[in-house]
Every structure is written in C-alpha cells, then in structure tokens.
Amino acid sequence: MMSKGWTKNDIGDLTGKVVLVTGANSGLGYETCLALAEKNAIVVLAVRNLNKGLEAIDKIKAVVPEAKCHAMQLDMNDLSSIREFVHQFKARYNSLSILINNAGIMASSYQQTKDGFESQMGINYLGHFALTGLLLDLLIKTPNSRVVSVGSLIAHKIKPEFHNFKGSKRMKPIKYYGESKLACMLFAKELQYRFRLHNMETKSIVCHPGISQTKLFARGSNKLKRKLTRASVKFVGQGAETGAYPILYAATSPNIRGGEYIGPDGRGGSKGAPTELEIIDELYNEHVASNLWKISETLTGVTYKFKNEQKVL
Template identity: 65%
Template sequence: MPRGWTKRDIGDLTGKVAIVTGGNSGIGFETSLALAENFATVILAVRNMNKGHEAVDKIKKGCPNADVHVLKLDLGDLESVKEFAAEFKMRFRSLSLLINNAGVMMPPRKETKDGFEAQFGINFLGHFALTGLLLDLIIKTPDSRVVSVGSLAAHNLKPEFGKFTGKKYKSTELKSYGQSKLACMYFAKELQYRLRSRNIDSKSIACHPGIAQTYLFGKGSRSLKARLTRASLKMIGQSAEAAAYPILYAATEHSIRGGEYIGPDGRKGIKGFPAELELLNEQFVENVSSNLWTLSEELTGVTFKF
C-alpha cells in the first residue's frame, strides 16, 4: 500500500460518474472537489439545494471546466431516496462511484419521516436503500465502487442494530451514532461478499475519516458540553481535505481489492495518511451482518437485485 497518499495520487477519472451524498460541505465537499479536479462527472446529492448550488459555484470557481451537478436527496425520507434514484437514472447511464458520505452526528433526539431513530435512519438505512436502488447501474458499470463511511465512534462497539430501528428504544446520542456507523461498516463488508460470491467485479469498501476539524459533533446543539467538545475536536483533528483522503483512496486507488477498511494511519486513527486497517475484519460477525441485511431490506422495502 502506498505511503503518504494524498489527492495528488488520484489518476485521470475522465468518463467516470460519481455520486457524493452530502457533497456540499465538509468532507463531502472536499471529496467532490477532488473528483471534479480529476475530470469525473460529480453529482452532489444534497438535502438543501441552495447550499448544493453554492458548492457547485465554489468548485467551478477553482475548476471552471468541472462537470458538477446537484440533485436533491433527503436520506431521512425513503420516498426522497426513491425519487433521487429515479431522477439519476433518467439523466445518467452509468455509475462508477457511489460515495455514501452524508450523515448526522449526535443531534437532539428525533425520528426520520419513516419513524426510525434519525442517526440510524439517515446514516445507514437511507444509504442502504440508495445503494439498492442504484445497484443495477453500479453492476453494469466497469470498475465501479461503493464507498461507505464509518467512524471512530463505531470502533470496539458490539452490534445492537435491531434496537435502533424504532423511536421507542432509549439510548444516548453517541451510542446511536456509533451503531449507525458500525452498520455502515458491516454493510460495506456484506455487500462485498455478495458481489464477489456472484462474480461481479464491482467493489465495496468501508472507510473512516478520523477526526476532521469540521466534524459534525452535536450539530444543532448549543449546550456547553457540545460546544466545548466541538472546540476540542477542532484542535486535535485534521483538515476536511485530509479527512477526505481515506474516502478518495477507497474510491480511486488502483490496489483496492474490495472489502477493505481504510482509515488514517496516525495514533488512534485520529489523523494521518490512508491505510488499510484490520479492525473491521476482527470485529465482523458474519451472521450478524446477514441478519442486518435482511432487516434493512424489510425496513426500507428495497431488495437488492444482483
């Protein structure tokens, strides 16, 4: 694996179509920018269209010939996910990169439009449904990849996925966040297994960004604890650009085989250059992953058709 990898190591992405959920800000924006700079067609999948168009203008200011588009996607509303997938398929005929990046982190307790705990519903179930609805395009596109973004908060957690699907289960915001991201990581591993078992050359990769200085911790919360934590994370974290490197590595590095877990190589995974980590392999439980898949299809109503 290359050492010291940065976005300068990304090759020519001409002809590749990429979706970046949450591509208008933070790590998602830096991911979108880097892909556009290397000639990919990039679709920012965003909830707020005004912010999406502002992000496109910002990208084109530094890269005037960038091929960047905005489509509306609310991951907390499964109907919106279906509408996004349908519109994307009307406008594009291939999908090389699906970057499942968008998410919420420790907001005040609430539920999605479909009644799921918000973090589990937005961070995981929305992306699960999106991937399933776009799977046919992903499979038919050569060398396509699905990148699912996990988190340090999921490390060393035991899966309790079934408890976070409804609004009645009580849990801390941090635990709910960690479980939602652990589900994303399990999903990436399980998707790779299902692709490989069917001799499909598309790849699924999990990654985590470490801690970014733009981290979403407690967004929407004005409590003293949340404000102090946000300030401390900014001090120890890395820039949004550097935090995007594990995502970009997973999406573009030629040595990727599928099934890897990529994260910063520095102390405790907080910052550093992209590296392959063994943690997900050590943490993974096959029957739990399979059960999560079945449960997710039931909850979202989206069945993956390989």
Template identity: 45%
Template sequence: MSGSKTGWTSTDIPDQTGRIAVVTGANTGLGYETATALAAKGATVVLAVRNLDKGRAAADLIVRAHPGANVSLQELDLGSLDSVRAAAAELRAEHDQLDLLINNAGVMMAPRSTTADGFELQLGTNHLGHFALTGLLLDRLLSTPLSRVVTVSSLGHRFGRIRFDDLQSERRYSRAGAYGQAKLANLLFTYELQRRLEGTDTIAVAAHPGGSSSELSRHLPGVVQLAFRTLEQSTEMGALPTLRAATDPNVAGGEYYGPGGFMEMNGYPTLVDSNRRSHDPQAARRLWDVSEELTGVSVPA
C-alpha cells in the same frame, strides 16, 4: 505509500475523465472536499444534497476553483425513503452508467428524533437511507466496469452494537450509542455487500475520516469537542481515506481505509482494521434482511 514521500494525497488520484460519481452530503465538509477532488481530476460529479441552495453554492465554488469541472445537483434527503426513491429514479434516468457511489452523508450524535419514515435519525440517515439508495442504483453500478460503492464509517463504530431488540432506540436512547450503532451498521453493510458482489466487477469499500473538523461534530458535548479538536485534522485530510478507497487502483473489495496517525485520528490514508463485531457475518446478514424489510428495497446482488 505510492506517489509521494509523505503519504497518499489527492495528487495520487488517477485521471477520472469519463467516470461518473455520486457523492451524498456533498455540499459541505468531507463530502464537499471529496466531490471537489474528484471533479478536479475530471470526473462528472453529482452532488446529492438535501438543501439545493447550499448545493448550488458548493457547485459554484467547485467550478470557480476548477473551471470546466463537470458538476451537477441531485436533491436527496436520506431521511425520507420517498426522496431516496425519487433521487434514484432521476439518477437512473440521467445516467446509464455509474462508476462511483460515495455514501458520505451522515448525522453525528444528534438529540433523539426520527426520520420521515419513523426511523431513529442516525440509523435512518447514516445506514438505512444509504442502504436503500445503493440498492436502487446497484444495477447501474453492476453494468459499469470497475465500479465502486464507498461507504463512510467512523471510529465511533468501535463503541457501537446492533441492538436488534431495540433497533430504533425506542426503549433507551443515547446519542453516542445510536451513532455507534449506525456507524457499525455502515461497516456490516459494506462487508456483506462485498460478499454478495463476489464474481462481479463492482467492489464495496469503507473509509473513515479520523477526527475531522466538519459540521458533524456540532452535536458533541463541550468537553468531548475540546478533546476532539486537539487531535482533529482538516476536512481536506479527512476526505483522503474516502478518496483513496474510491480511486486507488490497488484497493480491494471489503477493505477499510482511515488515517494512519495516532489512534487513527489524523494522518495520511492507509489500510486499517475495524472491530470484531463489524466482521460478524451472521449479524451482517440479519441486519441486511431487516434493512430490506424496513426500507422495502431488495438489493439485487
């Protein structure tokens, strides 16, 4: 790999001066590490967060570690389409260009609940909120040379199925099943977005962190948490696939990055494969149409 003997690390991130990056869920965990690394390399980073107090604390930490870092806050609750629309409007008013949109925020295997709009929480937050945000910001990305949309998926996509007959898990709910569906949706969205971006300067890329010690795992059953912890890696390492997808000049649209170690649970970031279901163009188009209908956002690609 480029830049180091061990593998691609944050030291391989090219200079980001002059670039504007929006990172969702950036106040903690993987999002925080992603935002910190981009700010350290000179990017103007917008922490798009639900809790502004936690966001301010994260921004203070970044600036303390990297004096002169350009960090700002944007209130964003991906579980509320009203909040997504308001955030997009404020971001558009503030920025004429947008180089990076990193769809990082997520909910993992939570007990069943619904978003403000009545969507199942994991699908609504992980997929539909990001689908709407991307659509509402896409013209800013399209008008910015070499811009990227990076969406964070998960190894969990492998046990996911898009249940079009029960998309909101109203008839039957399992934490793992709903999470897998949402993470599979992230990949179907990325690949379909890339198809629609062909011929433009903007690309769509996906990444996953492997097993990373973030707050996301707090809803896992105890025995699963124990197994998870034996293979997990730090959030700094877990953020590297996202950072590579966002900044490596050799990345191509429609690619998927994850850890290169055992079972993709840990290790330095490399190009990885997603499962066959994630590459079903018919399912991707159908999910796209349903997502537009549910969110009321028509993505102009």
C-alpha cells in the same frame, strides 16, 4: 497497504466517470467532490438543500472552472425522496462508476425520520442501504465500479445489537450514532461478500475519516460547547480536506481489491495518511451482517437484485 503520504494528488484521471456523493455540500463531502472534479470526473452532488448544493458547485468552479458538477435534491430522511432521486438520476445517467455514501448526522437529541426510524440509523445507514440497492443495476453494469461507505472510530467500541430501529428517548444519541456507523461498516463488508459470490467486479469498501473538523461535530449543542468541541478536534484531529483522503483513496486507488477498511495511519486513527485497517475483520460477524441485511431489506422495502443470481446454487 499503500505508500506513506498519499494525497489527492495521487488520484489518476477520472474523465468520463460518473461519481455520486451524498452529503456533498459541506465538510468531507464537499472536499471529496472538489478533489474528484479536479481529476475531471462528472460529479453529482446529492444534497438535501438544493441551494446549498448549487453554492458548493460555485465554490468548486472557482477552483476548477471546467468542473463537470451537477446538484440533485436528495433527502436521506425520507425513503420516498430516495426513490424519486434514483428515478431522476437514472433518467439523466446511464452509468455510475463511484457511489460514495457519505451523508450523515450526529444528533444531539432523539428524533425520527419520516418513515419512523431513529434519525441516525435511518439517515446514516438505512437510507444508504436503500440508495445503494436502488442503484445496484447501474453499478453492476458499469465496469470497475465502486461503493464507498463511511464508518467511524466510535463504531469500534459498539456492540452489534440492531434490534430497535425506531429508537428511544432513554438511550443516549451517541449510542445510536455508533450503531448506525457500525451498521454501515458491516453492510460494506457484506456487500463485498455478495459481489464476490455473484462474480461481480464491482467493489465495496469502507473507510473512516479519523477525527475531522466538520459541521457534524457539536451539531445542535450550545455555542460554547460547540466552540470547545471544534477546538479539541482541531488539536487532535485534522481538517476536512485531509479527512476526506480515506474516502478518496477507497474511491480511486488502483490498489483496492474490495472489502478493505481504510483510515488514517496516525496514533489512535485520529489523523494521518490513509492506510488499510485490519480491525474490520474483528468487527465483522457473518451471522450478524447477514441478519442485518435481511432486516434492512424488510424495513426499507428494497431488495438487492444481483445479476446472474439465479445461477448461484
């Protein structure tokens, strides 16, 4: 548990730490990058549109002139783009202190990724599974590194089925969104289990931002519906800056042990200061998470290679 009223001002100095944030040019991702840049981290903004990433850096530098920020192109919709990104990242950086798997979509209609996955499952979950696995060697060799995955309140009501990764026009998109976020949460918990199994000091944490006012809401809907959705979010939820606090706490707090689920402490979890949530233990099923992991390795072609794996009986 943490003290009431935690804010980004409680983040310690991050000089020398390389932080990678996906979906970094707007909303929660942007606010996360800004807060980390303010604390002297080297922040890599992984973005689908490089121009928007550069514009985000200009905004950050208007607030933090000495910010150490770099934009790199990454399309979570395409596994080949993820592999190319990792190749470029490793050519530029030899450490990775914090990986924040933030990028996500909430689709209003059925779509598939370039690899044939339902778009929300492919981008929100499978893409980040692949990215984390391909960066695993850097994370493991960086002292006290962390992987932060972003879940959702919606996932609390989803049954873990995970049998149709290609999707179907017959199923409501919100169902796939919930499944993709539940998959992120189970992945984060399973990753922490495997870090401990292999005596790794790297930590995996999952969080959710509550109900935050970002572009994720009402994407693709008509203008009136979009306005009404954002108005309702403003009433019951919180802005993107505060919505990023659970992410920032998970990424930086010295109190993190690994395996926690961090979210707002307000009524219904819609807003408030970051706190540890026990519901993750109800949502996590070891058998389901292990099977999901195996399927994910097969679908993405990315196999996790933990150091000292051959020594584990």
